[in-house]
Amino acid sequence: MSSTRLSKLLEFLESDPNDPFILYALATEYNAQNDKEKAYSFYLQLTDKHPDYVGTYYHLGKLFEKDDQKEKAIAIYQKGMEVARNKRDMHAFSELQGAYNTAAGLDYEDD
Numbered sequence: 001m002s003s004t005r006l007s008k009l010l011e012f013l014e015s016d017p018n019d020p021f022i023l024y025a026l027a028t029e030y031n032a033q034n035d036k037e038k039a040y041s042f043y044l045q046l047t048d049k050h051p052d053y054v055g056t057y058y059h060l061g062k063l064f065e066k067d068d069q070k071e072k073a074i075a076i077y078q079k080g081m082e083v084a085r086n087k088r089d090m091h092a093f094s095e096l097q098g099a100y101n102t103a104a105g106l107d108y109e110d111d
Contacts (some may be wrong), residue, residue, distance in 0.1 A: 005029060005108060009101060013048075017044050020050040027056075045065045054084050061099055 006029050012022045026040030043060040046053050057080025064073035079101035084093035101107050 006033075014067060018049065020046060020053045021081065022064065022068065023050070023055060024055060031059065034066065047076075052083055052087060054080065054087060054089055056080070058092070058096055061096075061103070065103055070103055074100060077103060 006026075009026050009029060010024060012019070013026060016022060023042050023046050027039050027046065030042065031037075031039035040060075043056055043063065046056040047060065050056070052067065057076050061073040061076040061080065064070070064076060077096050080096040081093055081100065084090070084096055098107075
């Protein structure tokens with residue numbers, strides 16, 4: 001089923017190669033299929049061409065963490081928090097801050 005979804009997304013990409021949602025969906029699909037190289041490619045295209053697409057930062061950071069690149073993950077979370085704050089997207093900001101705190105070892109237990 002995922003290969004059908006992937007082929008559909010690639011068709012959409014052909015018709016609109018600069019649509020951030022399609023790029024994001026492709027990155028997510030490749031990530032789900034453990035094709036890290038292609039996932040990175042699409043996530044990084046988003047941060048380059050569509051830096052205000054907030055959803056990118058959380059998932060790219062998690063991919064960096066999964067790939068044992070903690071410093072890159074932390075930097076991506078920080079950039080994402082800045083973008084989310086500028087867009088006044090406090091829900092995304094909160095999620096990114098939580099991921100940042102965990103990656104940076106700042107996660108505290110609730111009493």
